Amino acid sequence: MDNVNGKQLKDVRYSVLDLSPIIEGSTIPNSFENTLSLARHAEKLGYYRYWMAEHHNMPFIGSSATSVLIGYVAGGTNDIRVGSGGIMLPNHAPLVIAEQFGTLESLYPGRIDLGLGRAPGTDQRTAQALRRNPEIDGHNFPQQLEDLRTYLDPSRSSTPRPVRAIPGQGLNIPVWLLGSSGFSAQLAGQLGLPFAFASHFSPNNTLPALDLYHRSFQPSDVLDEPYAMVCVNVVAAETDEEAEYLGTTLHQQFLNLIRGTEKPLQPPIENLEDQLTLQEHAALEQQLGSSIFGSAKTVKRKLQEFLDDTQADEIMINTQIYDHDKRLRSYEIVSQLFD
Structure with a gap:
C-alpha cells in the first residue's frame, strides 16, 4: 500500500504483545512478575493496550492460561486496556470464554479486549488434548464466533436462548479477529469487526491480508470503517549492533521451533549466522522478515516504512529480549518514537 494518507507514527496508537516469556535459568513465577513489571512500564509510557497470547506446550x-494473566495484569495496572492476542476459540467452549471475559469486564470495566484466533496455538497432539473432540477445528470458527457474540449480546438471536453467560450477557466487550492469513481478514471485514494481523511471524501475508480485510469490509454496529492493527517484532537498543545482538534471542526462539528443540528463551549469542544452514536461514527470513532491530534512529525509519506499507491504524510491538531491563528499555525507546 502506498502512503496515500501520509500517516506518521505520531498519528497511530501503539500497543504491546506479551508472551510472558520463560527465560533460561529463571522461573515461571519470575516470568509473571516480569509481565506485570512490563505492563506497568508500558502504561507509564503511553502504550494503549497490553495483550497476551494463548500458546500451549x-x-x-x-501465557497459556491467558484469561488468568489478563486479570493479574488488569488488577496491577490502572488505565491501560488489557486483553487477549488472542484466545484460540476452537480450544474452548464459547460459553466459557463469554463468562471469563464477562468476569474480567465486570472487574475492570471499559478496559478489556477479546481478541480471537482460530489456530490451536500449539501442535496437533496438544490441540487434541485441549479440545477432546477431533471434529472441532478452525472450520467451526465462524459458528463458534457467532455463538460467543450471541452469549454477550442475546439480541443477535431471533429466539430466546435458555443458556446465558452470567456474567457476560449485555456487556460491551470489544471483539477482535486475529489472523496470519486471509481467512480471518475476510471474516473480520464481512462482519465489520476490528482486525489484528500477526506480521511478527507471518510477514509475507501481511499486505494481502490487510488488502482483503479492507476490500471485504462492511460497516456494522461495531465499526463504520475498517480498523486494522499489525503486530511486529521490534528490538531497540542504544546502537544497531547491540540491538542485532539482543535480537539473536528471538532468532534462536524460532530456530529451536524449526529444529524441534524445546528450550526456554535463550540468552543472546555472537555469530548466530555461522550456525545456520541455508534452509534454516531461509525459514527464519520467511517468519521474521518484517522484524526491526536497531537504534532509535534505525527503528524509527523502519517503523515508518512499515506504517507506509501497511497503513495500519495501530501498531502492536512484540519484543522478545532475554534481559528484562533491556526489554523495558527497548519499549521505552519505541514509545519515544511514537510521541
Whole structure:
C-alpha cells in the first residue's frame, strides 16, 4: 500500500504483545512478575493496550492460561486496556470464554479486549488434548464466533436462548479477529469487526491480508470503517549492533521451533549466522522478515516504512529480549518514537 494518507507514527496508537516469556535459568513465577513489571512500564509510557497470547506446550511461553494473566495484569495496572492476542476459540467452549471475559469486564470495566484466533496455538497432539473432540477445528470458527457474540449480546438471536453467560450477557466487550492469513481478514471485514494481523511471524501475508480485510469490509454496529492493527517484532537498543545482538534471542526462539528443540528463551549469542544452514536461514527470513532491530534512529525509519506499507491504524510491538531491563528499555525507546 502506498502512503496515500501520509500517516506518521505520531498519528497511530501503539500497543504491546506479551508472551510472558520463560527465560533460561529463571522461573515461571519470575516470568509473571516480569509481565506485570512490563505492563506497568508500558502504561507509564503511553502504550494503549497490553495483550497476551494463548500458546500451549511451549517451554518459552508462560501465557497459556491467558484469561488468568489478563486479570493479574488488569488488577496491577490502572488505565491501560488489557486483553487477549488472542484466545484460540476452537480450544474452548464459547460459553466459557463469554463468562471469563464477562468476569474480567465486570472487574475492570471499559478496559478489556477479546481478541480471537482460530489456530490451536500449539501442535496437533496438544490441540487434541485441549479440545477432546477431533471434529472441532478452525472450520467451526465462524459458528463458534457467532455463538460467543450471541452469549454477550442475546439480541443477535431471533429466539430466546435458555443458556446465558452470567456474567457476560449485555456487556460491551470489544471483539477482535486475529489472523496470519486471509481467512480471518475476510471474516473480520464481512462482519465489520476490528482486525489484528500477526506480521511478527507471518510477514509475507501481511499486505494481502490487510488488502482483503479492507476490500471485504462492511460497516456494522461495531465499526463504520475498517480498523486494522499489525503486530511486529521490534528490538531497540542504544546502537544497531547491540540491538542485532539482543535480537539473536528471538532468532534462536524460532530456530529451536524449526529444529524441534524445546528450550526456554535463550540468552543472546555472537555469530548466530555461522550456525545456520541455508534452509534454516531461509525459514527464519520467511517468519521474521518484517522484524526491526536497531537504534532509535534505525527503528524509527523502519517503523515508518512499515506504517507506509501497511497503513495500519495501530501498531502492536512484540519484543522478545532475554534481559528484562533491556526489554523495558527497548519499549521505552519505541514509545519515544511514537510521541
